[in-house]
Amino acid sequence: MDNINKENKKEEIISMDSSEIMQQKLCLMRSIVEKHDPTSKEVDDVALKRFLRHRKLDVQRASDAFLKYLKWRKELVPNGFISESEIRNELSQKKMFLQGFDKKGRPLGVVFNGKHVPVKNQEILEELKRILVYTLDKIIARFVAK
Secondary structure, X not given: OHHHHHHHHHHHHHHHHHHHHHHHHHHHHHHHHHHHOHHHHHOOHHHHHHHHHHOOOOHHHHHHHHHHHHHHHHHXXXXXXXXXHHHHXXXXXXXXXXXXXXXXXXXXXXXXXXXXXXOOOHHHHHHHHXXXXXXXXXXXXXXXXX
16 A cells, blocks of 8 residues: 555656646747747647647747747738638538537537548638638637537
8 A cells, every 4th residue: 555655646746847847848938939929928828738748848849830830820810710701612512510519528520521622723722721720710619618
């Protein structure tokens, strides 16, 4: 019984150390990102942590990747959201849609892969990117609203 308690204590200490390290790196990343892009103040810690974890807690690489993401997002979605009028053609083809929630309350998105045809036309490709972002934004909004 004592060995089990000692192991649990060790795990708690390691967990506390790693959460403190994550918090320090998160603060450092936030300061770097906000210095380069003041609009990033609106971004929550969860998003920044995703970038940190993916870059193995390398603050510089995570910050660079996040700033590239913000730039891409602003170019693709300059108004902050994608209106249905921008993707009318893609919506009319019913390639993807939202379909309620699963048993755990998570939103479901249905995608018909067979309706997605490879294209070389840059304009059609941009519309496809916009519908993907539109759909993911809708799913996230449902998830947050729950």
